[in-house]
Amino acid sequence: MADLTFKPVIGLEIHVQLATKSKLFCSCSTDYIGVAPNTNVCPACLGLPGSLPALNAKAVEYGVKAALALNCTINTATRFHRKNYFYADLPKAYQISQYDLPIAEKGYVDVSTEEGGSYRIGITRLHLEEDAGKLVHEASDGRLVGADQSFVDYNRGGIPLAEIVSEPDIRSAAEAKEYVTRLRQLVRYLGVSDGDMEKGSLRVDANISVKCSDGRWGNRAEIKNLNSLRALERALEYEIKRQSQLLAEGEEITQETRHWDDVEGVTRATRSKEEAHDYRYFPEPDLPPLILPEGYVEKVRNTLPELPWQKMERFMSSYELNETDAMILSEHMALADFYEACVEAGASPLRASNWVRTEVLRVMNEQKIDITEFPVDAAALAQLIAKVDDNKISTTAAREVFDTMAAKKVSLEEAMKICGVEEGGISGSDLEKMIRNILENNTDVVETIKSGQDKKGKKQKFLQGLIMKEARGQTDPREAASLLAKLLEE
Amino acid sequence: MKLYELSAAQITRGIHEGKFSASEVFLSCLARAEVLEPQISAMLTITEESGMAQAKAVDEAVASGKKLPPLAGVPFVVKDNMCTKGIPTTCASKMLMQWKPPYNATVIELLAEAGAVLMGKTNLDEFAMGGTTEHSVYGATSNPWKLDCVPGGSSGGSAASVSAGYVPFSLGSDTGGSIRQPAAFCGIYGFKPTYGLVSRRGLAAFASSLDQIGPFARTVEDLALVLNAISQKDELDSTCSCRPRPDYTKALNAESLKGRRVGVIKEIQEYAIDPEVRKAFDQTLKFCERQGAEIVEITLPTMVEYGLPCYYILALAEASSNLARFDGVRYGLSTDAESLLDLYTKTRAQGFGLEVKRRILVGTYVLSSGYYDAYYLVAQKARQLIKQEFVKAFGSVDTILLPTAPSPAFKKGELINDPIQMYMADIFTLPVNLAGLPALSLNAGFSADGRPLGVQFIGQWWDEEGLLSTASLHEKTFGCAPIAQGGVR
DSSP states (O other), X not given: OTTOOEEEEEEEEEEEEOOOSBOSSSOOBOOOTTOOTTOSOXXXXXXXXXXXXXXXXXXXXXXXXXXXXXXXXXXXXXXOEEEEOOOTTOTTSEEEEOOSSOSEEEEXXXXXXXXXXXXXXXXXXXEEEEOOOEEEEEOTTSOSTTOOEEEEETTSTTOEEEEEEEOSOBOSHHHHHHHHHHHHHHHHHHTSOOOOTTTTSEEEEEEEEEEETTSOBOOOEEEEEEOSHHHHHHHHHHHHHHHHHHHHTTOOOOOEEEEEETTTTEEEEOOOOSSOOOOOOEEOTTSOOEEOOTTHHHHHHHTOOOOHHHHHHHHHHHHOOOHHHHHHHHSSHHHHHHHHHHHHTTOOHHHHHHHXXXXXXXXXXXXXXXXXXOSSXXXXXXXXXXXXXXXXXXXXXXXXXXXXXXXXXXXXXXXXXXXTOOSSOSOHHHHHHHHHHHHHHTHHHHHHHHXXXXXXXXXXXXXXXXXHHHTTTOSOHHHHHHHHHHHHHO | OOGGGSOHHHHHHHHHTTSSOHHHHHHHHHHHHHHHHXXXXXXXXXXXXXXXXXXXXXXXXXXXXXXXXXXXXXXXXXXXXXXXXXXXXXXXXXGGTTOOOSSOOHXXXXXXXXXXXXXXXXXXXXXXXXSSSOSOTXXXXXXXXXXXXXXXXXXXXXXXXXXXXXXXXXXXEESSSTTHHHHHHHTSEEEEOOTTSSOOTTBOOSOTTTOEEEEEESSHHHHHHHHHHHXXXXXXXXXXXXXXOOOGGGGGGOOOOTTOEEEEEGGGGGSOOOHHHHHHXXXXXXXXXXXXXXXXXXXXXHHHHHHHHHHHHHHXXXXXXXXXXXXXXXXXXXXXXXXHHHHXXXXXXXXSOHHHHHHHHHHHHHHSTTTTXXXXXXXXXXXXXXXXXXXXXXXXXXXXXXXXXXXXXXXXXXXXXXXXHHHHTTTTTHHHHHHTOOEEEEEEEEOTTSOEEEEEEEEOXXXXXXXXXXHHHHHHHHOSOOOOOTXXX
């Protein structure tokens, strides 16, 4: 018994809300955040008698785009089905979805593993479907439990979703998290979804079972609606433990739908419906088959940008960045573009990487802005970096100039003027005069050095620091150091 | 001649020439309806006020010398399963009593653009399910030729109101014969267009892949005029075709049927058909021959043997899904309930009538996972075979002649408790819907006791013109459809 080991088998179903302006089957707005309930609705998305669906071409394009990035095969002839069930948030009492012929199948995505390698997770299918409305339950005391009133808001009803179903290839909670992170990055990168889990733009259901080393398989449980990466990871970890324990004790695992209680940190069986669902799928007669025109897939493929992981590879090979830096810089397309513009404008790749990762990200954080709104353009930053590279100004001075450019939104020249930084700075006889001055003001330190007591060179470094401070970074530290050494020997 | 007796074409012409006003026509039609309604009960709503306002608007347009649209000032009525903005649309069901749609069906918009004046909404079998117009929560409609008989269904109210002279034309919907069969029973023209010719947007769906809106009229010219108005492409109905539509009135000038091949279906010969219907059929066939048509025997075995079961599986499967939206949550009837499930079951138990419930149950059954393959899938395959048979048949013929129904109008109550027998009455009409073909039913005489006898011509896909052309020739020989007196002299 003690030797038994358990391996989890996890598959994820992810609903991604596509970033179209209008709904999947009508022209109502998809912008439902903060909108009064039931205002973005029309006869079609309310399923009024006589209303009919008309497919949104943009949603198809976004679906195909995401599927291509996931290395899927696109089905150029597909159709929609009706999934029939009764629920108050479902106006027509059926959801229009794709069933036997999804728009895309058989793809994969590579995720990196903790050991630093990469692991391939299969994508079973990607299909399009409409979202349901939102239910709000309210009890007289305002709480959800024991609610005696329910309200329905159909603003979300009919919003286009791409459901991405993975193969049961995922082997740990961490891997699941990595996979969702990758997908989220991808859909954002492509601009097909904002991928925001908090807003519900990206929703995860997890199927999980556990295999025992003695050959026994546990039944599968489905954990619904995991709305954060943390919840996903915690819920899976809990569930792996729970199922393994049950199997270890020789218990049967009930096949059921479970709900993650984030406060208690446990999964719970949702009240099981008495009988299994029979959705009575059948082809949607109100929509003709969806036939993608000749060349359509290629056209969409041509709009695909370089994907983040491709970009990362390229950054590592052509710019010799390490993996961590390459990953940070390729995470968001706009940031990567900024970095590359910087390099193209003449900054050395490594120094540009340092600047973007530290200074640029810091200012973005401080100002709470997006890279697209960044006050310093990439070319100006490149110029500044070049000045440091050419020893025209010191790193310290450059930082000050950069902060001024960012804070006051001024040009490089103006910022240098404001900071009193001059190109080339203090050198030659000016520098010598300045050093002599400092030495005169610090005769005790000079004495100590001259008497040979500064064995570790600490005192000399102190003097060097004073020089740099006095020069406000506007001098070549190497020139200052050699001059200082020379003067100390006098 | 009374104004209500005029055809749509005559009305617009007369208004244009200043012989009478649209208001006078409207009042004449309204008065005719008011006299006969107590006997016939064809109407569920009469839109007197809004109709009068529309008619006055036409008169003002005439006075200001504006160019008149093709159906200016023509009163019409529509089956009460087509949405009319702000006007009750009940589907003859308790489920939708009092419901006023917030939008117009596309056909209603198009007819308004064409200048036609809506006079009201007509009775039907609840949600268009039935062949007698007895399955209406508002009670049955009578056949204007014989008050103790049914007008046919489900568009019985629309057929009866044209037949009785309330209006020159009306709209019905045809899922398995619901325009043609009542047209035959009421002795008028009923036209079921090719699937996809007329937008279904705003038609409360019975079976989406079979439903099609079409006109009833007493003249072929009126059929063509109405078809011109309503057969536009509609981006909001994805099943509505984008192909260009011809001017259907140009099809009315045929001189003969020379060169046309008329098919008769071999398998029909042994079928139990009322002798008087068969006589009308034979006479129409002779007429075709006299007009120079070549009569060709064709065979459609799958259609005859499997058309009916195939239809009742597919239509009811779709119906069960289409009618699921009536759940008491958003509109229409909503009962007091303890829980959501309770709300559904009580609302649907109280809101739907017997025939609708029967069909929802059958439809749910044939779609359920254990039976889908055995019923729905097999029926889909049969439908494809039937389509292929028609394709083959139309290789050797241009139109097919068929009785519209196996018998003339039957007595009220006769089949109300015999659903199978009632379904059998659709045997000649429903294959047309399975294949999506156009078909036109016309009056081919009367039975000895005064009941109209109907025959239908089935055309090739999109050959509305061929059907109108054939019917106009028939009309030239036998005259247009007479107005029934509805038991009132």
